[in-house]
Amino acid sequence: MTPTIGVFDSGFGGLTVLRALIHRLPQAQYAFLGDTARLPYGSKSRRTIARYAAQSARFLVREQGAEFLVIACNTASALALDAIQDAVEVPVLGVVEPGAAAARAASRTGDVLVMATDATVQSHAYAAACSAQGLRALEKACPLLVPLVEEGWTAHPVTAEVIRIYLDEVQADAAAKGFDADTLVLGCTHYPLLRPLIEAEAPRGMNVIDSAEAAAEAAVRLFNGRAAPAASEPTAETWIRCFATDSVEKFERIGSRFLDRPVGKVDLIDLGG
Amino acid sequence: MTPTIGVFDSGFGGLTVLRALIHRLPQAQYAFLGDTARLPYGSKSRRTIARYAAQSARFLVREQGAEFLVIACNTASALALDAIQDAVEVPVLGVVEPGAAAARAASRTGDVLVMATDATVQSHAYAAACSAQGLRALEKACPLLVPLVEEGWTAHPVTAEVIRIYLDEVQADAAAKGFDADTLVLGCTHYPLLRPLIEAEAPRGMNVIDSAEAAAEAAVRLFNGRAAPAASEPTAETWIRCFATDSVEKFERIGSRFLDRPVGKVDLIDLGG
Numbered sequence: 021m022t023p024t025i026g027v028f029d030s031g032f033g034g035l036t037v038l039r040a041l042i043h044r045l046p047q048a049q050y051a052f053l054g055d056t057a058r059l060p061y062g063s064k065s066r067r068t069i070a071r072y073a074a075q076s077a078r079f080l081v082r083e084q085g086a087e088f089l090v091i092a093c094n095t096a097s098a099l100a101l102d103a104i105q106d107a108v109e110v111p112v113l114g115v116v117e118p119g120a121a122a123a124r125a126a127s128r129t130g131d132v133l134v135m136a137t138d139a140t141v142q143s144h145a146y147a148a149a150c151s152a153q154g155l156r157a158l159e160k161a162c163p164l165l166v167p168l169v170e171e172g173w174t175a176h177p178v179t180a181e182v183i184r185i186y187l188d189e190v191q192a193d194a195a196a197k198g199f200d201a202d203t204l205v206l207g208c209t210h211y212p213l214l215r216p217l218i219e220a221e222a223p224r225g226m227n228v229i230d231s232a233e234a235a236a237e238a239a240v241r242l243f244n245g246r247a248a249p250a251a252s253e254p255t256a257e258t259w260i261r262c263f264a265t266d267s268v269e270k271f272e273r274i275g276s277r278f279l280d281r282p283v284g285k286v287d288l289i290d291l292g293g
Numbered sequence: 294m295t296p297t298i299g300v301f302d303s304g305f306g307g308l309t310v311l312r313a314l315i316h317r318l319p320q321a322q323y324a325f326l327g328d329t330a331r332l333p334y335g336s337k338s339r340r341t342i343a344r345y346a347a348q349s350a351r352f353l354v355r356e357q358g359a360e361f362l363v364i365a366c367n368t369a370s371a372l373a374l375d376a377i378q379d380a381v382e383v384p385v386l387g388v389v390e391p392g393a394a395a396a397r398a399a400s401r402t403g404d405v406l407v408m409a410t411d412a413t414v415q416s417h418a419y420a421a422a423c424s425a426q427g428l429r430a431l432e433k434a435c436p437l438l439v440p441l442v443e444e445g446w447t448a449h450p451v452t453a454e455v456i457r458i459y460l461d462e463v464q465a466d467a468a469a470k471g472f473d474a475d476t477l478v479l480g481c482t483h484y485p486l487l488r489p490l491i492e493a494e495a496p497r498g499m500n501v502i503d504s505a506e507a508a509a510e511a512a513v514r515l516f517n518g519r520a521a522p523a524a525s526e527p528t529a530e531t532w533i534r535c536f537a538t539d540s541v542e543k544f545e546r547i548g549s550r551f552l553d554r555p556v557g558k559v560d561l562i563d564l565g566g
Contacts, residue, residue: 057337057341058331060333064330064539064540065539065540068330068539163440163443163444164437164440164441164444164446166440167436167437167439167440168437170436171436171437173437178451178454178455178458181451181454182451185451266337266338266341267337267338
């Protein structure tokens with residue numbers, strides 16, 4: 021019997037985390053839930069986000085049998101990890117701590133830059149997680165990057181220009197504050213699709229850390245320590261079920277870009293609200 | 294006793310409609326509700342949007358005493374106008390019909406272009422309203438424009454470039470379909486803030502119709518026909534109360550750009566869900 025890993029996001033950006041998980045644990049079963057009826061979480065209060073995220077986590081554990089949860093959403097990881105851990109009885113992993121730990125492993129100067137959504141930056145979750153790792157972090161809100169990814173402009177000159185502007189602004193801020201940053205954390209699960217453009221625009225020698233990859237690696241370590249999955253061969257037939265709370269059409273249409281394979285049929289569910 | 298006009302949007306873009314109303318009816322009282330906890334409506338189903346919009350309309354009429362409602366949200370106007378009219382006993386006006394009527398008055402060729410959000414375009418509400426006016430409409434989804442306005446890049450070269458790309462795409466499509474468009478409708482209440490850039494990028498001689506202005510003009514006509522407001526002088530002390538269902542901070546911070554005056558304190562309310 022293969023284990024079921026539940027993966028949760030407010031939308032479908034978290035499919036980049038699922039993609040990274042499948043690459044590492046192809047023999048697992050996956051249940052992915054995008055709470056698309058209530059996205060974006062970024063503009064909502066901590067109390068509201070905690071309530072929504074706890075409902076979503078319970079659905080994955082109680083109705084889909086998930087034995088392990090990955091919160092593939094920076095906002096929910098930043099604001100509601102405790103609430104989710106209280107809501108379910110299985111291990112829960114977010115994306116912020118693994119991102120900070122990967123930055124710790126990569127940085128020699130101890131100073132890192134974090135690109136994220138406005139809500140994640142306002143929570144200062146990365147600054148806190150980096151501080152716990154002995155790093156100084158400078159966080160930069162990049163609110164246009166998610167819409168640019170969703171428009172499909174992942175290799176577009178306009179997107180390159182926007183990334184250049186954001187990087188120029190954060191580097192000017194870093195210089196003014198005496199930061200010697202050598203590592204850049206992509207603190208949003210949409211940003212892996214922009215990694216080639218971001219690497220092209222970042223200063224030479226800057227380490228680029230993908231929090232989706234970091235979370236998948238941490239999940240595999242935690243998972244192996246608990247349940248020792250069978251050492252089966254990777255299979256093309258990884259078992260995935262995708263759920264959304266609304267608007268499955270857009271999910272099916274652009275989700276495959278994030279997952280890098282067809283998402284198949286997405287089931288519509290109702291969590292209330 | 295001055296009448297109270299209720300103005301409703303899923304966010305704060307509808308403040309551009311409120312601004313246009315205040316300019317025309319400074320002696321009225323206004324209650325504005327942004328259903329920010331549940332925005333954006335654009336990614337949600339018709340049934341969900343209708344439920345949210347009806348709750349919001351009832352709040353404005355029953356709790357704030359609105360005697361007239363303006364639905365300053367293209368998505369709610371396109372998908373839920375009937376549901377709102379069923380939910381309350383006061384006159385209700387949306388933004389789509391007035392935008393189409395203004396296009397009819399402006400166009401000589403009978404062919405118009407409509408820039409709007411993805412959800413509004415998918416509803417084809419403008420195409421239907423324009424068709425009812427004897428116009429042919431070609432609708433263009435412009436999903437990056439709302440994020441660019443909310444980033445504050447309303448006079449930014451990147452925004453000009455994005456507008457140029459969208460206009461080039463819709464004009465190529467128009468040419469392929471044999472449209473001879475002479476009028477461009479701004480079918481989103483965020484777009485009035487981009488009007489100078491859009492006018493600069495549009496072909497010379499193209500009429501630009503602002504659905505926020507058109508809705509305010511239609512509201513004044515309808516309102517004057519019903520309640521004949523006192524012919525008072527415009528006052529600097531227009532009475533406005535603003536409500537939001539979440540995230541009043543962002544509302545207070547950027548709402549003044551849309552309203553073109555301070556929004557003042559925004560009251561947080563709970564509509565459930």
